[in-house]
Amino acid sequence: MDEAVSVPVPAGAPSPVRVLVADDEDDIRALVCLAVAKAGCTATTSVADGGAALAHARAGQPDIAVLDVSMPGMTGLDVCTALRADPATAGIRILLLSAGASSDDVARGLAAGADAYLAKPFGIAALVRQVRALSAGQPA
Amino acid sequence: MTTIDPRPAPVRAVRVPRPRAGSPDPRDAELDRLRKENAALLAQERTRADELDVATRMLAARAQTMTSVIDAVTEQSIIGTDRDGVIRVWNPGAEKMLGLPRSEVVRQRSIVDFHLAEELDAQAETCGSAPGLAALVHAAHAHGSDVRDWTYVAADGQQRTVSVAVTPRTDDRGVHAGWNFVGTDMTEARATERMKDQFVSLISHELRTPLTSILGYLELVLEDEQPLTDEQRKYLTTVERNADRLLRLVGDLLFTAQVDAGRFSLEPHDVDLAGVVRAAEETARVAAATAGVRLVVDLPASGLVVPGDAVRLGQACDNLVSNAVKFTPAGGTVTLSLRSAWAAADGTVSAEGRPGASPVAQLAVTDTGMGIPTGEQGKLFTRFFRSSTAQRAAVPGVGLGLAITKAITTAHGGTLDLVSAEGAGTTFTLTLPLAAA
Incomplete structure (x- = not known):
């Protein structure tokens, strides 16, 4: 199920921002990967469920994780909480994507330790802005 | 109960000496008087017994009526207890x-036996x-x-969700004698409500996901460097406009469900209404120009700040x-x-401040459209209601906008009123309390 997309980095370039994308919807996962690429992030790994996201985050130590909230099994919120609880992964910047758009949903996402939250459907421009801001090390 | 024996009282035997023959005996007169008195007493007693009989029968009939009414109620539980909860x-x-x-309950069981202890x-707490009973x-x-x-627990252990009306009961002297519990089984109704809630949020999620794909890829295509x-741009813009419309509809349905479930919360901040109105005008500008409708905006020089949720107020506006334009x-x-204006305690709004009046902001949206028939104006804020004029003119919509606008207004402590004449136009007036200075 895992689908790793690695783009070779030209020698001498600054080390690229590594992004982990997790969404169970193939079309949306691809869309998020395109937006992440538009934001200038070239090293992206994408997975289709929460368990794989957590495993990849622990093994690969990405800079940014873009997680869908409603995934079967381990949800994006669960992954977020697990990453924050482990000192080895606590520093990963996390952007949550969710179809829940109420203020409760946002509050739950931020309480789980997310740095930013985007409601579906998100504009590509907005997603690109968020990823750029997170890769620059600032909350958007 | 006292009983009265209706038989004639026995006449006391009076031993009287025999009178001498030929002279009238005074004892005969005395005897006669006693007999008459006795007959009168007897008659009186009979009348009383009859009266009592009637009264007893009336009381029994009345009790019978009450019992038969209570017994006829088979879909609601009527339970009466004494002060200690004994049924x-x-x-x-x-x-x-x-x-x-x-026979297995009365005087043997307590009302508390049929309740869920945890509840x-x-x-x-x-x-x-x-x-126990005190909490109930x-x-x-x-x-x-x-x-x-409340949750009732039946003899077989099954739990029922019951809407219970509890009232104290008094005896004939007005002394507190116990409690009445009249219950309606809501198990199915509540389950249906929960299912509707789950259904709406599932549908909302399931519709948002494909819409995310549609809108996202459209955005990529429309902004592509090639x-x-x-013609292609026109077609794709049409797709985008309709996807947006679908998205708004999903949002409106979800919002309506949240209002229903009482899960609609506002995030109050200071909101400049003038900014909200300007944004609404901007949003409607294209549609108005296309429809050949002129938009006129009249704002106060300084803004008007109300405490509220900017997103929801924007939606209401x-x-x-958009209704007015349509x-x-x-x-x-x-x-x-x-x-800005002043609202008196009786709800009347005037431009001048009066003692006891509080400051409000008033937004009037006036159109020169087809108007709303008088008979339909009361139903206008009902969900899914569409006016006959809207249907005749085939104006698109599902009838959620005004219901949502009304819910948002009410949640802000405001009012939404309308004045309309068929064929002449409509004015909706949204009145909101201003932030305390």
Whole structure:
């Protein structure tokens, strides 16, 4: 199920921002990967469920994780909480994507330790802005 | 009960000496008087006995009427208890709901036996009362009556969600004698409500996901570096506009469900209404130009700040303006006018401040459209209601906008009114309390 997309980095370039994308919807996962690429992030790994996201985050130590909230099994919120609880992964910047758009949903996402939250459907421009801001090390 | 023997009282035997022959005996007269007196007493006693008989029968008939009424209630449980909660009245509705006959319950069981202990404990904690019966009747004791959902546990252990009206009962001298519990089984109704809630949020999620794909990829195509032909751009813009419309509909349905479930919360901040009105005008500008409708905006020089949720207020304002544009034929005008005013305690609003009046902001959205028939104006804020004029003119919509606008207004402590004449136009007036200075 895992689908790793690695783009070779030209020698001498600054080390690229590594992004982990997790969404169970193939079309949306691809869309998020395109937006992440538009934001200038070239090293992206994408997975289709929460368990794989957590495993990849622990093994690969990405800079940014873009997680869908409603995934079967381990949800994006669960992954977020697990990453924050482990000192080895606590520093990963996390952007949550969710179809829940109420203020409760946002509050739950931020309480789980997310740095930013985007409601579906998100504009590509907005997603690109968020990823750029997170890769620059600032909350958007 | 005292009983009265209707038989004639025995006449006392009076031993009288024999009178001498030939002379009238005075004892005969005395005897005659006594006989008459006796007959009168007897008659009086008979009348009283008859009266008592009638009264007894009337009372029995009345009790019979009450019992038969209570017994006829088979879909509601009627349970009466004494002050300690011991059951004294148990109607067929209670038998049916809780699965026990009257003979096994009356004077033997307590009302508390049929409640969920955890629920009573939780209620006791919430209202700070003693556990058990005290928790059950706490609100009814304080307010005279109380209606709320409780879980009844039937004889077979099955749980029912029951809306129970609790009232205190008094005896014929007005002394508190116990409690009445009239229950309606809401198990199915509540389950349906929950299912509707889950259904709406599932649908909302399931529709948002494909819409995310549609809108996202459209955005990529429309902003691609390779230019599209004008025709392609026009087609894709149409797709985008309709996907947006679908998205708004999903949002409106979800919002309506949240209002229903009481899960609609506002995030109040200071909101400048003038900015909200300007944004609504901007949003409606293209549609108005296309429809040949002139938009006029009249704003106060300084803004008007109300405490509120900027997103929701924007939605309310957008709804009013887009409605006005939709219902106005080409050549017409839609006017958005915002002003500060004073609302008196009786709800009347005037431009001048008066003692006791509080400052409000008033937004009037006036159109020169087809108007709303007088008979339909009261139903206008009802969900899914569409006016006959809207249907005749085939104006698109599902009838959620005004219901949502009304809910948002109410949540802000404001009012939404309308004045309309068929064929002449409509004015919606949104009145909101201003931020305390």
